[in-house]
Amino acid sequence: MELSKITNLRGKLSWPMIIWMIVAHSLAVAGLFYMNIPNLIIFLVLYFMTGCLGICIGYHRLLTHRSFKTTKWLRRFFATCGTLALQGGPSDWVGDHRLHHVASDTEADPHNAKQGFWHSHMGWIFFRYPEKVKKSVRKLCRDIQVDPYLRFLDSAFAQIGLQVAVGLILLAFFGWSGVLCGVFLRLVTLYHATWFVNSLCHLKGYTSFKTKTLAKNNWFVALLAWGEGWHNNHHADEHRVRAGLSWWEFDASYIVIRTLSFFGLTWGLKR
Numbered sequence: 001m002e003l004s005k006i007t008n009l010r011g012k013l014s015w016p017m018i019i020w021m022i023v024a025h026s027l028a029v030a031g032l033f034y035m036n037i038p039n040l041i042i043f044l045v046l047y048f049m050t051g052c053l054g055i056c057i058g059y060h061r062l063l064t065h066r067s068f069k070t071t072k073w074l075r076r077f078f079a080t081c082g083t084l085a086l087q088g089g090p091s092d093w094v095g096d097h098r099l100h101h102v103a104s105d106t107e108a109d110p111h112n113a114k115q116g117f118w119h120s121h122m123g124w125i126f127f128r129y130p131e132k133v134k135k136s137v138r139k140l141c142r143d144i145q146v147d148p149y150l151r152f153l154d155s156a157f158a159q160i161g162l163q164v165a166v167g168l169i170l171l172a173f174f175g176w177s178g179v180l181c182g183v184f185l186r187l188v189t190l191y192h193a194t195w196f197v198n199s200l201c202h203l204k205g206y207t208s209f210k211t212k213t214l215a216k217n218n219w220f221v222a223l224l225a226w227g228e229g230w231h232n233n234h235h236a237d238e239h240r241v242r243a244g245l246s247w248w249e250f251d252a253s254y255i256v257i258r259t260l261s262f263f264g265l266t267w268g269l270k271r
Contacts, residue, residue: 009107009108009110009124009127009129009130009133010127010130011127011128011129011130011131011133012127012128013126013127013128014125014126014127014128017125017126018126021122021125021126024184024187024188024191025188027180027184027185028180028184028185028187028188028189030180030184031177031180031181031184031185032185034177034180034181035181035185036177038174038178039174039177039178039180039181039182040181042170042174042178042181042182043181043182043185043186043189046084046166046182046186047186047189047190049081049084050081050082050084050085050186050190051085051190051193051225051226052226052252052253052256053077053078053081053082053256054078054079054080054081054082054083054084054085055082055085055087055093055190055194056225056226056227056228056252056253057078057253057256057257058075058077058078058079058081058082059078059079059082059085059087059090059093059094059097060097060228061241061253061257062075062078063075063078063079063082063090063093063094063144063150064093064094064097064098065238065239066239066270067239067240067241067269067270068241068257068261068266068267068268068269068270069266069267069268070260070265070266070267071265074260074265074266076147076149076150079149079150079153080153080162083153083158083159083162084162084163084166085187085190085194086159086163086187087190087191087194088159089150089153089154089155089158089159090141090144090150090153090154091138091141091144091145091150091151091154092137092141092154094140094141094144095137095138095140095141096110096137098140098141099137099140100198101235101238102140104212104213104214104215104235105202105213105214110124111124111195111198111199112124113198113199113202113203113214114214117199117200117203118199120195120198120199120202120203121192121195121196121198121199121200122191122192122195163183166182166183167179167182167183170182170183192224193221193224193225194225194228196218196220196221196224196225196229197221197225197228197229197231200218200220200221201215201216201217201218201221201229201231201232202214202215202216202231203216204216204218205217205218205219205221205229205231205232206232207232208232208233208236208245208246209232209233209235209236211232211235211236213235215231215232215234215235216231216232217229217230217231217232217233217249218231219249222243222244222249222250222251223250226251226252226253227243227244227249227250227251227252227253227254228243228253229243230243230244230245230249230251231243233245233249239270240270240271241254241257241269241270241271242254242271257269
């Protein structure tokens with residue numbers, strides 16, 4: 001199926017996803033009642049690792065848009081952090097996002113903002129892709145599947161196993177409250193931070209560039225999602241490593257990438 005011919009991305013309801021979201025959100029709310037200084041530190045450290053290093057730098061700017069280069073092992077480390085965000089394996093995440101850029105705000109966009117806030121925010125995740133669409137999306141991430149380790153991270157065994165491992169470590173050292181704050185509260189907060197880029201950043205904010213999309217710059221999402229809220233800037237040039245361009249557009253992910261380049265760990269940053 002050609003991407004331009006995609007008119008319906010909705011397949012059957014994904015009941016495992018629906019049940020997971022109910023459970024995860026319920027336990028995240030429970031975690032709020034156990035928040036203290038140690039649990040806050042756990043939350044922030046893992047939120048940075050999985051959100052900034054994993055999703056924003058690893059999945060998004062490195063794997064999806066190839067905005068910079070790094071060593072094979074650091075690339076795999078970033079991808080592992082991204083997998084710990086439990087937003088899917090590298091291939092699924094990259095494929096969805098590349099499809100979003102190819103068909104932004106059209107019927108072929110997985111989280112088409114023209115269908116309303118709730119659809120673009122989280123409604124879209126509750127439906128499986130029809131098989132023909134799934135095959136088309138997979139074609140967008142062939143470069144990811146070349147790496148055997150990234151293919152391993154695509155498996156349910158890796159995604160669930162890594163999360164369970166983190167949970168067991170937290171349980172051993174901090175008890176159940178550490179699990180609630182370090183796993184469930186962290187996952188749910190990062191879910192919504194990522195989803196706000198898909199929803200709020202296509203509905204509310206300002207534009208610095210004229211694009212063919214609804215993408216807007218939103219300071220609130222930028223703070224919550226490590227610089228990804230400067231979405232209009234990003235859609236103006238998706239391969240640019242830096243999203244925050246003006247002096248007031250704080251871009252935490254770019255600062256990390258730029259710092260790593262000072263030590264020779266990243267290079268070829270696309271300006």
